[in-house]
Amino acid sequence: MHVGMIGLTGFGKTTRLRERVHSVPRLVAFDPVVTPERPRGQLDLPHRFTDGRACAAFIRARPRPRMLRVALHSADWADFSHVAAACLAAGGDMIVALDELRLLCHQKWNAGDGKGVTAFKAHPWVDWLFSESRNYGIEVFWTAQRPEQVGRICTSQSEVFEVFRVAELSDLDAIRPRFRRADFRAIPHLQKFEFVTNGD
Secondary structure, three states: OOEEEEOOOOOOHHHHHHHHHOOOOEEEEEOOOOOOOOOOOOOOOOEEEOOHHHHHHHHHOOOOOOOEEEEEOOOOHHHHHHHHHHHHHHOOOEEEEEOOHHHHEEEEEOHHHOOOEEEEEEOHHHHHHHHHHHHHOEEEEEEEOOHHHOOHHHHHOOOEEEEOOOOOHHHHOOOHHHOOHHHHHHHHHOOOOOOEEOOO
């Protein structure tokens, strides 16, 4: 199951991600937001790396351990590709958590119409995680402020959405059919830590 947590900054999506992965025994996290207030990252995992090769080597050195809780503190695509490949090799009953998924996506420009950005495309390894990882027993949990900035494959391949307050409902067009009308209309009025979901 792939789960997306969407909402404005400060309304609780990363807190919700922490709750979801708190007791997950096999977790690999893309956790790029390290601040003075949170020097151990948003998810505070016991093993942390800023280099993708070192993180991947750590994962590969522990084939299918009962416990694997490791974070990559980097927004570099090359770093992420090494770690994603290591997750494929490790496989089986693993969750990959992607906080601020937009950092692994890039803008796709359409210069011909004079309007600038028309779409966002995810890094190829992100596309792979969302489209193929179920075959390897890997689930993806992710957060984003705006779903339109994470690539269409990311939203189309996710089954469950937990949506906190979003200012522009047009940002949610990609997932509008997943929600009942009443729930969808409530999104702009949600308070901090409140969310609506299409899951159980």
